Amino acid sequence: MSVEKNIVTDTISALYDTQNGGPKYRALAAALRQGIAEGVLSVGTRLPPVRDLAWRLGMTPGTVARAYTILTDEEVLIAEVGRGTFVGGTEEPRPPLYQSSPHGHAEDGGEMVNLFTARLPDLGQVAMIHEGLAQLAERPAGALLEYPSARAFAPARKAVVGWLGGVPLGALQHEDVVLSHGAQSAISLVMQAVLRGRRPVVLVEELAYPGFRRAAELMRAEIVSVPMDEYGIVPSALAEIARRHEAQLLCTSPELHNPTTLVTPPKRRREIADAARRGGFDILEDDCTFLGESRDATYRALLPEHGWFVSSISKTLTPALRIGFAIAPQSRRAELRRVAENGFFGLARPLADLTEYLLSRDETREIVRSVRRRNAVYVRATLNVLGGHDLSWHEHAPFVWLRLPPGWRAAAFCRAAEAQGVQVRPGEDFAPRNGFAPHAVRIGMNAQVALADFEAALARLRRLLDNPPEQILV
Incomplete structure (x- = not known):
């Protein structure tokens, strides 16, 4: 030492x-x-x-x-x-873990290729944001001298409704929408609106987006995992666990599960909705990672009294603005609005106005289509390089899920990958704290890296996968 x-x-x-x-x-x-x-x-x-x-x-x-x-x-x-x-708390950053520069290996003093999370390319959205901010600067001074209000934000909420026009959300009016500081904030808002009692119970998938657990912990909730199979949450297990724990809320991502890319089919969604209806608990659907257009019914449509929906523009336009939205059942929109008003009054007025500007433009939809096409190129490149291994993927997912071959555990593989200049996310980040940690990693599609450099980073991962250590590393 x-x-x-x-x-x-x-x-x-x-x-x-x-x-x-x-x-x-x-x-x-x-x-x-x-x-x-x-x-x-x-x-x-x-x-x-x-x-x-x-x-x-x-x-x-x-x-x-x-x-x-x-x-x-x-x-x-x-x-x-x-x-x-x-x-924690340093203002002088240590050597960066997740830089996007593709050149060199960490062991050679080079920088990291960030495949820990998805990175969006600039396909015109930056210039459009600059243009929107410039136009906002010309608006009347009165808009910058008042507190946020439901009436002033109506155009932004209507823009969100238009933006989600292709999503089967059931009956939807702009009054059902609350703007939030990204989807994580939206999740917290829904939990504040739904959860009651000293120690409420929140259900999550056995592998789940870590933000569900973080938000539930802030609410001092007990978090219980629900088993999954190849179609998603197992309805019979869900019903029994919800009954035994008197659960109040299930958090799930049926359109594109994070991290496994699994898509829950319509029949299974109806069975899960039936379990929630019989059990008297709500469902929060997080739709942030799905990049595609074709969709099946959301839980808000299947459960008009108990289905909540959250999304954002972080995976399609930019994560920097922290623009998200929570959508309540129509009969409970006052609860959601009250939580937001009591918590932070609302978004800053310029941010709400920028939301309206961005989501109302035809150019924005074309940029999203371009992002989707670019992401698909990187997914296909990943399949070409790593397809010989146990890989789960979806063309409209900004990540893939890689189950590691015998000889590798996630933490050891992440360390070895980092030594080769590549950052990936260990499967344990998605597992319960006291639960089984899968021998798997999530690989993000970093479209800020040139395709050739992205493929070179994947090739370094492939060499590790093809040559596991003789003994299991811990």
């Missing part, structure tokens, strides 16, 4: 010795908080590996991992795959 690591370990050990009993993991978490607050564990400090600190403190690695997880969830610490755990 290096001198620097010894100093950090000694510091943590001394802080731990001053704690006043209680469960060991809580005492360790308290010691770390104290050290950070007092500045003896400064911003950016790398904490000891779990096993090293566990040996020093005389506790199990699981106890240390639990303390680290608590503080990571609180964003006091930052955990980075393949690099370790750090004290």
Whole structure:
């Protein structure tokens, strides 16, 4: 162990010795908080590996991992795959994990190819956003001197209704729409409108978008996973789990499941809707990742009293503006609107006006079609390079799901890929904290990288897949 690591370990050990009993993991978490607050564990400090600190403190690695997880969830610490755990809050960034520059390998001092998440190409939307902002600057001064209001935002909400015209949402009026700061904000708004009681239960798929869990945790909800098969959520298991836990809300993405790209067929959706109707719980449908046009009925259409829908422009135009929308059942739109008004009054007026501008233009739809076509090119390139392995994909998905061959586990594969200059997302990010972590990774379509460089990054992944270690890495 290096001198620097010894100093950090000694510091943590001394802080731990001053704690006043209680469960060991809580005492360790308290010691770390104290050290950070007092500045003896400064911003950016790398904490000891779990096993090293566990040996020093005389506790199990699981106890240390639990303390680290608590503080990571609180964003006091930052955990980075393949690099370790750090004290958060630094304004001086460490060497970047997820840069989009395609050149060179990390082990050779080069930069990373970011396949951790999808990256949109600029196909005209940046110039259109600039033009929209310039036009907004010419609007009357009165629009910049008033609080947001439902009446002032009506044109933006109507633009959202028009934008979603091809989505089978059932009866839809602009009053059913609430604008949000991206889809994650929309998910939180729906949960605030739906959940009741001291410890409500939220159901998620056994592999699920992590944002569902984060939003539920903010609501102090209990999160319960529901089994899936090749068609999506298993209705019989859903009904039994919802009954046993008195669940209030199911979060799901039937049109394009994140991360597996699975699409739930119409018959299965009706069975899931029937289970919700009989069980008396609501369904929140997240539609952010699907890039296509053809669709089956949403849960809002299948469950007019209990179906909620959220989406955004992050995967089709830009994630930078944080424009999203939540859509309530018509009989419950006042609940959703009240949550937004009591929480943040509404979007900034210029952002609402920009939403109207962007979603009302024919050019925007053409840009989205171009994004869809470009994404399909990168999906096909991924199939050409990695198709010999266990790959799940969809032409209108901004990612693919890769199940790793024997000899690889997700964390070890991510570290090896990073050493080769490629960032991918481990399957454990989508699994329950105490559940089975699949030996799989999600690979994002980074269309900001030249196609040839994207294919070169995939080729480096292919070499790792074709040559797994002789022993399972942990």
